[in-house]
Amino acid sequence: MFAVELFWGWQENSATLLSDAAHNSGDALILGSSLFVILSSMALKAKLALFKSFIMGCFGLLAFYNVFLTIWTTTIPQYNVLTTIGTIALIGNILSVLLLMYYRNKDINLKSAYVCCRNDVIGSISIIIAGVLVMYTNNYWPDVILGSVVGGIIIWSSITIAKESLNELKLNRK
Numbered sequence: 001m002f003a004v005e006l007f008w009g010w011q012e013n014s015a016t017l018l019s020d021a022a023h024n025s026g027d028a029l030i031l032g033s034s035l036f037v038i039l040s041s042m043a044l045k046a047k048l049a050l051f052k053s054f055i056m057g058c059f060g061l062l063a064f065y066n067v068f069l070t071i072w073t074t075t076i077p078q079y080n081v082l083t084t085i086g087t088i089a090l091i092g093n094i095l096s097v098l099l100l101m102y103y104r105n106k107d108i109n110l111k112s113a114y115v116c117c118r119n120d121v122i123g124s125i126s127i128i129i130a131g132v133l134v135m136y137t138n139n140y141w142p143d144v145i146l147g148s149v150v151g152g153i154i155i156w157s158s159i160t161i162a163k164e165s166l167n168e169l170k171l172n173r174k
Helices: 002-012 015-036 042-073 079-101 108-137 141-173
Strands: none
Touching (some): 002 015, 015 042, 015 079, 015 108, 015 141, 042 141, 108 141
């Protein structure tokens, strides 16, 4: 999904598609690494979750960079591209959230994976809404605004996971 969103995001100069692509590129590392440490100590899981929160934060900043580029170029993305890709991504992301929902409170590692997938659902919905609003307004601002919302959610989530990871590390030192 990352490759599809990245391609069409660049093609259409869409802040929401590029923001979601930036986030999804980190998901491969985040979700993949979560599987490797599933049976590890809580301290190791917390360290990995802290690292993953840093990566999420970087991708949130990249989302805001994409928003800046859209404002700079004033390119209006095609609404049908946004809504089609957003809908396809939404289906896959909802399935991922449903798979992780039961495990999200087991430990910080699984919670960070769940948060990434939940943010993907929010990102997909934002892409669809941006597409519909671009269709009705024939303007790039809905894409910019919703791309900013996605970036903000990613950064907020990274801060939340970082705080929880640091708290877990403090508990394991005692």
